[in-house]
Amino acid sequence: EIVMTQSPAALSVSPGERVALSCRASQSVKTNLAWYQQKPGQSPRLLIYDASTRATGIPARFSGSGSGTEFTLTISSLQSEDFAVYYCQQYNNWPPLTFGGGTKVEIK
């Protein structure tokens, strides 16, 4: 089973700042990686798939990069609606599909 590790677990950011979230895979997943956003009381929302392709309707301030074992989700200018928990998920070697533990982005 591929283990996905996200860092940091939480970070405090001011609106308008740029933020980069890290996701590491225990073995190569090529570019078979997705990112999700989850707000309290809601289900996850797909942001990025294939490591760098934005899902339908996702603003351009969200971008994904990386391949192999190291991935980054970047939010270029944090908006108030972006404060949430972000998860990565691999789909290169499955079953099982596996998720990271999440990074919580909080208001500074």
Add this chain to the structure above:
Amino acid sequence: QVQLQESGPGLVKPSETLSLTCTVSGDSISTHCWNWIRQSPEKGLEWIAYIYSSGNRNYTPSLKSRITLSVDTSKNQFSLKLSSVTAADTAVYFCARGYSNFDSWGQGALVTVSS
């Protein structure tokens, strides 16, 4: 716009079977892959299984022996049964659309395993 809605008992006794149904609207269940995913504070997000209307299925290995999946195309629904539940199966259960990643999710159903 596709919508998914989970339904089922919110409380299940230990050793019994958890049963959930996902009703899909705005899309045909015959055209996509449909999944169950759960989330708990202890384990985070955990993919459980997928099913196609053709009957093609796949499961997470750790739960495979306890899972039964089915599809009802006449009702545009798919269902999950998880047998011999324990407290460790307490979670919010989501249904979701997609093969390998998930572009639409239900709102989630909290299932508590307790006597």
